[in-house]
Amino acid sequence: MTDGGATRLTRGREVLRRRLSLSGLQGRLTRLRARLPMILQAAIGAALAWLVATTLLNHPLPFFAPVTAMVCLGLTYDNRVRRVVELTVGVAIGVFIGDVFVHFFGSGVWQIAAVTVLAMSLAVLAGAGQLLMLQAGIQGVIVATLVAQDGASFGRWLDALAGGLVALAIAMLAPGRSTVKRPRERAFLVVSHLADILGNTAEALRQHDAERAAAAMQTARGLQPELDDLREAASEGLAVATLAPLRRRHRSGLLAIGAVIGPLDLAIRDARVLVYRAEVALSVGESVPEAYVDLVDELAMAAQHIGDELQAGRTAQEAREDLVVLARHSTWGTRGASLSAEVIRAQVRSTVVNLLVLTGMTREQARARVPHTRDDLDPGPQRAQDQGSEG
Structure with missing residues (x-):
């Protein structure tokens, strides 16, 4: 045996030894425990789908009913309800097109190609994503090849639909806990x-670091996909909490998370403008007063306070006082401040309004807490106290 062959053999033995080690076995058992609920749901879904198709539809061999149920319930819990619907539609389209072609044109090479093109095209016209489109093509090919001659034309798509409906019912009635927990986790991350973006921008202004400001701008642009994920997670979580009896107690919390998405979206847009003007100021050498940099830093800390409250499962009302104090500080401009500096101050104030709305205020209430001038302080407790001391 050559040295290279001996080396490969030694490595193979080492890999096998690691795979058979106790730690490797424990890791596999941990993964099995984590996936066992999904495995059990897939098994129950397959059995129920077969039962529904044989008893209610009176189909003697409903192959596609348990297959569709298992495919749908084998999805991860993220966006599960939406994907179950998507897969069900895709499978049903593919099976129906396959049935039609086999019935009228038989099975063969050109029929397989035609079924694939037609099923995938119809799935796209139905608003399919890539997953639905591929499933439509795959199921059409299965009908046109493996089960083309069993004489059950036009019934198989009903089996697929029955399997998908069983999977949807199970996904709704026994969803994973992550479905209702994920929106709050996503909101905290956003x-x-x-x-972090605001904090890095403030530090970039202090250090006159244009590269750090540019990096903050790049990160700010990447927040939109995160916000889209949050919106999708909140929508699915609310659907599950509305329809699943075991998750209904989470409905009020999910409604609260859904309510923050709009003002959070606006706050992110304001922040992007703020970071952009900071990047411009550093690039062209415009001066930004230290007081304005402090405003950006205070805004970052207030946003982090809101995130901590969301993560703890509380409303963000605790962070209101931070924002109101910041709003008062932002009222005073600095004589001779550059255009970029004044835009930064304006965007701080606009972001404060949107974050106050995020804490549960109406937009009118939030605007009232952000004074327009030094002589127009917010109508909060501090002003009443000041007026009382003057009297």
């Missing part, structure tokens, strides 16, 4: 990333 707000925390917003706080």
Whole structure:
């Protein structure tokens, strides 16, 4: 045996030894425990789908019913309800097109190609994503090849539909806990990333670091996909909490998370403008007063406070006082401040309004807490106290 062959053999033995080691076995057992609920749901879904198709539809061999149920319930819990619907539609389209072609044109090479093109095209016209489109093509090919001659034309798509409906019912009635927990976790991440962006922008202004400001701008642009994920997670979580009896107690919390998405979206847009003007100021050498940099830093800390409250499962009302104090500080401009500096101050104030709305205020209430001038302080407790001391 050559030296290279001996080396490969030694490595193979080492890999096998690691795979058979106790730690490797424990890791596989841990993964099995984590996936066991999904495995059990797939098994129950397959059995129920077969039962529904044989008893209610009176189909003697409903192959596609348990297959569709297993495919749908084998999805991860993220966006599961939406994907179950998507897969069900895709499978049903593919099976129906396959049935039609086999019935009228038989099975063969050109029929397989035609079924694939037609099923995938119809799935796209139905608003399919890539997953639905591929499933439509795959199921059409299965009908046109493996089960083309069993004489059950036009019934198989009903089996697929029955399997998908069983899977949807199970996904709704026994969803994973992550479905209702994920929106709050995503909201915390988005707000925390917003706080990081603002904090990095303030530090870039202090250090006159244009590259750091540019990096913050790049990160700010990447917040939109995160916000889209949050919106999708909140929508699915609310659907599950509305329809699943075991998750209904989470409905009010999910409604609260859904309510923050709009003002959070606006706050992120404001922050992007703020970071952009900071990047411009550093690039062209415009001066930004230290007081304005402090405003950006305070805004970052207020945003992080909001994120911490969301992560703890509380409303963000605790962070209101931070924002109101910041609003008062932002009222005073600095004589001779550059255009970029004044835009930064304006965007701080606009972001404060949107974050106050995020804490549960109406937009009118939030605007009232952000004074327009030094002589127009917010109508909060501090002003009443000041007026009382003057009297």
